Amino acid sequence: MDHSMMNHSKPSQPDNGKTASNSKTEKTRILTGNEFALIAVESNQQLSTDVTLPVWTFNNSVPGPEIRVKQGETVKVRLTNRLPEPVTIHWHGIPVPNAMDGIPGVTQNAVQPGQSFTYEFKAEVPGTYWYHSHQDSVNQVDRGLYGAFIVEPKDADKVDRDYTLVLDEWMSSGIPETSNSTGMSEMSGMSGMGHDNMNRGDSENHAESNAAGNDNQPTGMGHNMSMYDLFTVNGKSGPLVDKLPVKQGDKVRIRLINAGYLSHQIHLHGHEFYIAAVDGQPINHPGVVKDNLVRIAPGERYDIEFKANHPGQWLIEDHGANKAVAGMKAVIAYEGADLGPDRPNETANLAAVDMDRYGQAGPSSFTLDQKYTLEYTMNLNTEMKMGGMVYTINGKTFPETEPLNVKKGDTVKVRLINRSMMDDHPMHLHGHFFQVLSKNGQPLQGAPLIKDTLNVRPGEEYIVAFRADNEGNWMFHCHDLHHASAGMVTEVKYTDYKTNFKADPKAGNMPE
Template sequence: MSINWKLKAAGFVGAISLTLAGCSSAIGGMDHSKMNMGNEQKKPSQTSDTKTGIAQTAEWKVLTGKEFNLTAVASNQEIAPGTTLPVWTFNNSVPGPELRVKQGETVKINLRNELPDPVTIHWHGVPVPNDMDGIPGVTQNAVQPGESFTYQFKATVPGTYWYHSHQDGVNQLDRGLYGSFIVEGVAEQKVDRDYTLVLDEWMSSGMDMSQGTSSNNDMDMSDMDHSGMDMGDSNMNMGGMEMDMAHDMSMYDLYTINGKSGDLVKPLVVKEVEKVRVRLVNAGYLSHQIHLHGHEFKITATDGQPINNPGVLKDNVVTLAPGERYDLEFEANNPGKWLIEDHGENNAVKGMKAWIAYEGANEQTDTANEKEKLSSVDLASYGQLGKASFSLDQSYTMEYTMNLNTESQNGETVYTINGKTFPETEPLPVKKGDTVKVRLVNQSKSDDHPMHLHGHFFQVLSKNGKPLEGSPIIKDTINVKPGEEYVIAFIADNEGNWMFHCHDLHHASAGMVTQVKYTDYNTDFVANPNAGNKPE
């Protein structure tokens, strides 16, 4: 199994040029990032008003309604000042348009593929019917170039979600095929401003070493041992050989908010006394520590699910692992211009910041401090105890342990579940109505594993053997750090065959995937061996 490393590349490294598959002369040189597609309406944050049901963004388009058209197409986008990269997009922008729907509505999304490779859309966190989950070879065949597919489902659970390609996800999501998906609750608390910030990482230069693209300069990574990769700032050491062209995570020199870095990130405009919601979505492969300056705030939801009586926070960072979402709320009671920024040692964090700008504020009242050490909010003790669906000591229909590890097999570094890689991993067999308790143990020495369960929400019962002390925590993605252990529980209430995998998609593509399979579920889906399905 070869590993497709997350490299978003443009320009030259030495004499090696990058050629993005599908960037034909028809689009070469054109900047499509500001192109309006179909019935999309640009809703700048300065003029939008959530009191009238219109959401705001700090950057891109918002679509509301019940039916949407998404076109997967190659494009170019200015990511940082002076840096334009070839990207793969939904509707000519990264992120793709934010889709906003209302709880209880039946939603229809028409996907058209104008890329050179097959694609799908997965609705991350949304409990859709199994045949709408967007997993090639599992729930559908990948949508071929020039073809279309329609997703249709009822938006039953309100919250902050997102959508992205699940076909060859390590590469396609990495190139920009994602967007946010918001289900507005019937009874949700109203705010005056409602912003969504999608976080990601890019490389401003390098080379495309992904497999299966039409680049003439692809390199075969299958013989490379990545187990010695340094995820810090040093060069990569492979078998004692230092490589100047290291593929460690410090090579990500552009961190973005809504597809933009640095001065290109649009401000979050507020008025004094307004109530503001900020929805954070991590679409990248690195964790980010987000600090809201100058205001007290609360975390009102995680992965779209509410936290019971959240406490007031100030000068804490909120750590988002890949795939996670957090909703923050604050009162605009400190006029001026304040930052919301990433913290860390990598210089790229300087680009992941946005200004919270009060109307009428002309002078900057804040300074960046991205290396300041602040404590991260621990959900295991945040909020207050409340009614929960599960407990540690109740009986369960099924109990299962997933030992997550980084191993070397046949000369390759792989990421395993109980010593096996997908598709050899053992699925979790369930029947509708079963209660399932899963113990997640990270045995890797240095790798985080943000584990994502499709089609279901789970309750977090304990962390490192200690029961949660705060609010019941309901999630679909949980980050298990090296040496950590979590116990989670869910009810098998959504029939189908569902992926359960690490959302660092490097790890998923190298084996860390299993499935929750309903033994009493029958499907008429037949995988087409010629579709090029790549579900990881």
Template sequence: VDRDYTLVLDEWMSNPNAESNMNMSGMDHSNMGNGQMDMSSMGHDMSMYDIFTINGKSGSAVKPLKVKKGEKVRLRLVNAGYMSHKLHLHGHKFKIVAADGQPIKDPQPIKDELLNIAPGERYDIEFTANNPGEWLLECHGDMKGTDGMKVKIQYEGATNNTDKSNAKEDLPTVDMTNYGKHELGSFTLDQKYDVEYTMNLGTTMGKDGMVYTINGKTYPETAPIKVKKGDLVKVKLVNNSPTDLHPMHLHGHFFQVLSKNGKPITGSPLIKDTLNLKPGEEYVVAFRANNPGNWMFHCHDLHHASAGMITEVKYKDYKSDYKPNPNDTTNKPE
């Protein structure tokens, strides 16, 4: 490519002290009423995060992306925050060429569709600069900070006709399960697996506030996925939370997404390490246990992780040689 830009998405609080009004599991007790709680008010109050940024800047402070007519441009999009963001590239067709750093097979050009990026996810998109002027890559949504998450794309030497935001326009979202050319990947639904694990993701009230569970338990009580090196592992993930998104992230491995809501993937083999589950969704993924260690498998909304939604992939034949020195650390685990 001729230009290669990395754009890191994040959210911040203009009033960080608002956090101290919430308890550690992120529940606003003012919603409790008479000890009862409406399911829609469960969980962390995300409206506190009212400044959205690209590379640490917001709105007009975001440095424009310079391009020349005819150039091929790659944008590497990284969500380092707590929220999902839907991005729209104005004025150009684009291809999604990689998901979580893994290539997409024969991606087709798309236009005026939103790319949804969940916490922990990375997507690379490419477009040809064939429409001189000044355009936007912007976030769509109705949160207070949404308007700040946008960056100008400026053609060198072109008269700048400032592009207008259309963040309120209702555009379709790309479905990655049928995007790209279909072919079989390394794993299939009906092959034999050495380890199978079902991960039911839930939200419930704990004694100290909201907790986020895997199979009804919070870490460290969650049952680990026990493997040995070389095992083929199949995991079914089911989001039983009524309103919460759960972007589930596996450390140390990439998995292939095999099905969504019982239907096999019909696009490119989808290899990822982070998978965003909306309420009611069910995915089946598979991976080979080829990286001995003890690896977290957790929700990348870190409010959910710190309130319980963590398990581990544990290799039976692995022994860590790391010994922490209790007199020489300031680390405080959550």
């Protein structure tokens, strides 16, 4: 099976004798097996033909290595920190033991410069996931500390080509760092790297850049995302993005992972396709679609599959009014085809696949009318406090937000309501999957939708449900990490769980 354009190799250590001022990143590798070494190190990444930026990396690449393991394997990952700041690794979407979740100050102390930490867990649920730093993550993810994590199922239909596309956004210019108006701490030395340089009190219309300009949302107060002028696929933009070779007749899977802080709307040219999985979880009898957009919010993953039955060179690209979308595209190139690539049409007005009605209804774990052990409501909002913008859950910011207190075995129903005027809130629950039951008061009509990250747009209301089946203290937060760092975080806390972890006040733990 041809997994991607990435190089297959065993874990290797980059040349860490180099300094960030002169080192250059390597090509992202695919690592297989069950024991891995990840080294956090500084480097420089060429993002486009004319932009090279300082980055923080795992194993000297952005994205970091794509880790592929088999379902049921026990995985060990040794993280070594050779950066000037503490780091951790969170396994986004993977139901790991709580002590392995990588949350500084909650499940572990941040790994200090020069130190190591070994993560160990069993990869029991197959699917497309990713990993990233959760220490000062609003800044560290922005600098490049992320990578794909694929759990291959024991029994599954084989595909001929299996590609992973990690989506992200960058600032191409070095804007001087500004103070954080919320009073949250910011990392130094982040010039030109992204979200941390924004003034969260800016009245710039977030909707204009959110979803890359695709979604018409109400205007109002919001944080300025317009500094993003460079969108990337696997750390590259425009002509630097690797082509995706296929042969006629191939069954092709493309795994889309959004590691950025904006939603993107992805269009596959020239082919019918179906959405095989969302957040790693399979869709029951997915329907075939063509010329529809796949809307993918921060933290989400969508696996699409298609039959390579239309020879030529075809684009898979982002859509929107923001001119930066032009860089977020890859070419699907048929081997032996001498036709030139088709034309981009990133401004075309195409409908997005409606996941509320997609696929066929089938057996599900939860219903709207069953009795639940606990019910919670989370009102998500944007407020001005002490001269700065904060993002609240039920009017409070973390750590003052009220946790969802559960016991093992509880069934939990959560109502998520976005009362922000213009900000999307992609809500991510650690350690668990939840089922989406309704949107805006209407039950879902399609396949059971099982997720760990759900985008709640302004004015929307969702009801989700999960079973408390993984003991620990777990984060539940917005994955626009500016919103998380400015307050939109709570926890799911098992009241009958006792942890041996003790936070070190000298560790500099920054969970968001």
